[in-house]
Amino acid sequence: xxxxxxxxxxxxxxxxxxxxxxxxxxxxxxxxxxxxxxxxxxxxxxxxxxxxxxxxxxxxxxxxxxxxxxxxxxxxxxxxxxxxxxxxxxxxxxxxxxxxxxxxxxxxxxxxxxxxxxx
Amino acid sequence: xxxxxxxxxxxxxxxxxxxxxxxxxxxxxxxxxxxxxxxxxxxxxxxxxxxxxxxxxxxxxxxxxxxxxxxxxxxxxxxxxxxxxxxxxxxxxxxxxxxxxxxxxxxxxx
Numbered sequence: 001x002x003x004x005x006x007x008x009x010x011x012x013x014x015x016x017x018x019x020x021x022x023x024x025x026x027x028x029x030x031x032x033x034x035x036x037x038x039x040x041x042x043x044x045x046x047x048x049x050x051x052x053x054x055x056x057x058x059x060x061x062x063x064x065x066x067x068x069x070x071x072x073x074x075x076x077x078x079x080x081x082x083x084x085x086x087x088x089x090x091x092x093x094x095x096x097x098x099x100x101x102x103x104x105x106x107x108x109x110x111x112x113x114x115x116x117x118x119x
Numbered sequence: 120x121x122x123x124x125x126x127x128x129x130x131x132x133x134x135x136x137x138x139x140x141x142x143x144x145x146x147x148x149x150x151x152x153x154x155x156x157x158x159x160x161x162x163x164x165x166x167x168x169x170x171x172x173x174x175x176x177x178x179x180x181x182x183x184x185x186x187x188x189x190x191x192x193x194x195x196x197x198x199x200x201x202x203x204x205x206x207x208x209x210x211x212x213x214x215x216x217x218x219x220x221x222x223x224x225x226x227x228x229x
Contacts, residue, residue: 035218037165044121045157045165045208047218061217095164104212105155105170112164 002108004024004096009113016117017088022079022096022110023025030074033099035106036081037044037116038092046092049081063089084115121212122147123221130227131199139194139224141209146220149190151214156185159206159223168207169194180228181205196226 008020008041022034023055025033049070058070079096093114097106121169131137141154148154156169167176169185172192184195192211196203209221 005159043212044206044223045159045212045220047220050218059216062215100167100170101153103170104153104218105210107167107170107176109164109166 002098004098004108006110006113009094009109009115011116011118012086013119014087014117015023015101016099017082017084018086018115020083020096020113021114022081022083023029024077024079024098026061027098027108029072029077032101034079035097036070036074036079036097037101038090038097038104039112040051043092048094051079067069083115086115088117091115091117121222122219123211125207125209126228127222128225130229131196132229133199135174136146136195136197137199137226138226139207139209140225141192141194141221143190143192143211143219145190146215147211147213148187148192148213153172154185154187154192155210156183157208157210159208160170161205165208168210199228217218 003025005023008099034051035050051070055072063097071080095112096110098108100107153171157165158168159165172187182197206223208223213219
């Protein structure tokens with residue numbers, strides 16, 4: 001069964017850091033690009049970051065550029081999101097998602113991990 | 120502010136047909152990029168419903184269909200059922216090298 005399992009969320013003070021992990025199983029992880037998508041409380045979905053299967057290329061939405069870093073360890077089938085200089089507006093449920101080959105769509109989603117930025 | 124525009128809410132009675140619109144611009148949908156649709160049931164992760172404008176993943180009922188024209192796209196749901204009550208999001212790709220979502224549409228089954 002294809003599965004994604006996020007972890008690492010929690011409560012952090014403004015300006016703090018957090019690293020999210022996403023453990024993948026049931027598919028050849030290195031063959032697929034991956035994404036992070038977040039959803040603020042009561043709000044819609046927002047694409048945050050993406051990374052190619054090899055990890056060579058990374059992409060970010062403007063609001064997190066310079067603060068967030070996406071990476072992956074294909075030997076561990078794990079995706080990461082390092083979040084620095086966190087702000088209140090980063091508070092959200094963070095989902096990792098598997099990209100569909102040759103498409104900008106995402107066909108497998110994790111259950112999400114909650115990040116709360118508050119003093 | 121979401122890049123793609125969706126109506127905040129739509130509603131319909133069981134058995135009826137509803138459509139949800141998704142309007143973009145020349146830098147995303149109008150540039151020829153595909154539109155995808157997701158269904159998010161309360162308290163759960165999004166689920167891919169339609170990809171590549173019109174394609175349904177395995178397991179998605181044919182009551183759900185997608186279309187695209189110009190700078191807009193639509194999701195149609197026929198034979199509305201109570202379990203279709205959910206939030207629906209459109210998504211595309213933008214020339215700014217990022218994926219973009221609509222603000223979401225809450226479907227209420229009356």
